[in-house]
Amino acid sequence: MQKKALIIGTGLGGLATALRLTSRGYEVEMLEKHHQAGGRLNQIKKDGFTFDTGPSFFSMSYEFDELFEDCGVANPLQMNELNPVYTVYFANREKPFFIYKELSKLAKEFEGIEDNFEEKARAYLKQAGELFHDTENVIVKRNYDTLLQYAVSLLKVPLKHSPLLLRNMWQELSRRFDSQEVKVIFSLVAFFLGDTPFKTPAVYSLLNYTELEHDGYYNIQGGMYKIAEEIVSILIKRGVKIHYDTEIVNVLSNNGSVDGFVDQNGKVWKGDFYVCNSDAASFRGKILQRKKYSEAKLDKMHWTLAPFTIYLGVNGKIDNLHHHNYFLGDNFEQYADKIFKTSVSPQKPYYYVNVSSKSNPNCAPQGCENLFILCPVPDLRFKPDWSDREELADNILKDMSNRLGFDLIKNRITQTIFDPIDWQDKFNLYRGSGLGLAHGLNQVAALRPKNKDEEFDNLYYVGASTTPGTGLPIVVIGSKLVTQRIENDFAISNATVQSGLQQV
Numbered sequence: 418m419q420k421k422a423l424i425i426g427t428g429l430g431g432l433a434t435a436l437r438l439t440s441r442g443y444e445v446e447m448l449e450k451h452h453q454a455g456g457r458l459n460q461i462k463k464d465g466f467t468f469d470t471g472p473s474f475f476s477m478s479y480e481f482d483e484l485f486e487d488c489g490v491a492n493p494l495q496m497n498e499l500n501p502v503y504t505v506y507f508a509n510r511e512k513p514f515f516i517y518k519e520l521s522k523l524a525k526e527f528e529g530i531e532d533n534f535e536e537k538a539r540a541y542l543k544q545a546g547e548l549f550h551d552t553e554n555v556i557v558k559r560n561y562d563t564l565l566q567y568a569v570s571l572l573k574v575p576l577k578h579s580p581l582l583l584r585n586m587w588q589e590l591s592r593r594f595d596s597q598e599v600k601v602i603f604s605l606v607a608f609f610l611g612d613t614p615f616k617t618p619a620v621y622s623l624l625n626y627t628e629l630e631h632d633g634y635y636n637i638q639g640g641m642y643k644i645a646e647e648i649v650s651i652l653i654k655r656g657v658k659i660h661y662d663t664e665i666v667n668v669l670s671n672n673g674s675v676d677g678f679v680d681q682n683g684k685v686w687k688g689d690f691y692v693c694n695s696d697a698a699s700f701r702g703k704i705l706q707r708k709k710y711s712e713a714k715l716d717k718m719h720w721t722l723a724p725f726t727i728y729l730g731v732n733g734k735i736d737n738l739h740h741h742n743y744f745l746g747d748n749f750e751q752y753a754d755k756i757f758k759t760s761v762s763p764q765k766p767y768y769y770v771n772v773s774s775k776s777n778p779n780c781a782p783q784g785c786e787n788l789f790i791l792c793p794v795p796d797l798r799f800k801p802d803w804s805d806r807e808e809l810a811d812n813i814l815k816d817m818s819n820r821l822g823f824d825l826i827k828n829r830i831t832q833t834i835f836d837p838i839d840w841q842d843k844f845n846l847y848r849g850s851g852l853g854l855a856h857g858l859n860q861v862a863a864l865r866p867k868n869k870d871e872e873f874d875n876l877y878y879v880g881a882s883t884t885p886g887t888g889l890p891i892v893v894i895g896s897k898l899v900t901q902r903i904e905n906d907f908a909i910s911n912a913t914v915q916s917g918l919q920q921v
């Protein structure tokens with residue numbers, strides 16, 4: 418008999434899991450708090466402009482190929498590789514650094530700044546690459562039932578990598594490079610994990626390998642939201658029902674199993690099993706009332722930085738702005754160390770800007786540009802009041818206008834701001850944390866909230882705060898891991914699997 422999955426949340430984790438489950442013959446129904454699918458990977462359409470709300474690029478593109486292949490459909494996404502991968506503007510330097518994938522070309526950017534850059538970078542990336550390949554399958558892409566299993570996996574990682582466990586990313590980069598510019602640029606990947614390089618363990622130098630040597634960075638032709646749209650379109654063809662504006666607020670249970678989830682209107686939703694794509698830590702606390710995840714305990718956990726995002730449509734083309742741009746000040750250590758634990762907005766903010774109209778002209782009216790601006794800020798534990806949001810936005814726009822020689826404020830056609838309160842309220846992100854639980858060594862693998870519930874035998878989790886972690890390709894891997902668990906626990910007949918694979 419066909420088994421039914423009820424999935425709470427239509428973020429990438431929920432959508433990818435739905436795709437895998439329908440391919441295996443399971444019936445799927447989905448509930449979503451927001452008015453459209455995608456979670457953080459969302460879209461705003463306003464005043465003739467289209468904006469992606471969150472992710473603007475990703476690594477490990479092969480995980481998307483694997484997802485669609487696993488589900489018997491051709492990958493409908495046109496993934497475009499980025500090179501240069503991004504551009505970095507420093508406050509005290511007019512010309513930006515172009516971060517090319519080819520090290521010989523990249524070395525020219527650092528001429529007169531870092532002696533023997535190419536040689537040093539090759540040695541650094543060699544070590545990072547070895548670590549990546551020694552851990553990708555052994556540690557990251559697997560489920561853990563016990564701490565012992567995790568310990569055994571760790572023993573399979575060659576000992577030569579262990580010194581990286583003792584250092585943070587900044588310390589590792591300082592051993593390898595001399596110039597502030599190279600150290601700062603290579604350490605930007607720490608922010609992709611949602612933290613500063615001073616808090617991020619040196620093992621994540623493997624991300625420099627993924628961006629520069631391994632698979633690189635990609636975006637999607639037509640905009641990042643295509644990822645959500647294409648998956649939803651396949652799911653609809655497969656008969657999956659998605660109910661929007663439906664937020665789960667309570668659970669019904671019976672004898673160690675979930676017996677249904679209750680939405681904000683009191684309606685009860687049922688399945689044979691349940692997959693939660695809401696934050697795996699805060700859902701356990703807020704909805705399941707688990708003591709281990711009480712508000713006080715959640716607040717003590719290590720959360721990633723909160724995003725402050727501006728979606729800006731301007732009249733005019735900005736030639737010296739590229740697809741992906743970082744605007745940095747000249748006080749990196751002091752900034753990164755202090756700003757994220759204070760209750761004041763940064764006066765001289767550091768920020769990232771993506772202009773998707775550079776490669777997708779349909780995202781902006783003719784002669785206009787759409788800017789997505791992301792400034793990492795303290796989460797709501799440290800700064801609960803965002804009544805100064807317009808001031809911070811104008812601060813950023815003035816700074817960028819000065820640096821680009823283009824008046825963004827005068828040419829502004831449309832502007833939408835999401836502060837950490839918006840991120841919290843729209844998608845239930847704990848205290849507005851952008852990427853969910855951080856990836857310190859005490860919050861990864863078997864030490865992260867599990868993708869199978871500790872008490873209910875028919876409840877699973879997928880998404881940024883469960884295993885393996887955050888970021889688009891990692892969440893796609895998470896959908897594979899949770900599907901393996903479900904197949905183990907709720908096996909269905911071969912005939913049903915075949916009928917699933919023959920679907921659209």
Ligand SMILES: Cc1cc2nc3c(=O)[nH]c(=O)nc-3n(C[C@H](O)[C@H](O)[C@H](O)COP(=O)(O)OP(=O)(O)OC[C@H]3O[C@@H](n4cnc5c(N)ncnc54)[C@H](O)[C@@H]3O)c2cc1C
Binds near residue numbers: 429475666726852
């Ligand atoms: C500003 C920003 C920029 C980012 N940039 C990048 C990037 O460039 N590259 C990259 O790889 N990653 C990036 N990320 C991270 C990436 O977006 C996330 O890791 C990924 O999208 C998380 O997916 P998820 O499956 O955890 O689902 P989420 O996106 O968290 O979706 C969960 C869904 O569940 C719904 N939900 C929650 N609670 C309930 C409930 N109780 N009832 C019903 N529905 C509920 C929410 O509304 C939401 O739609 C970025 C994130 C942010 C915020």
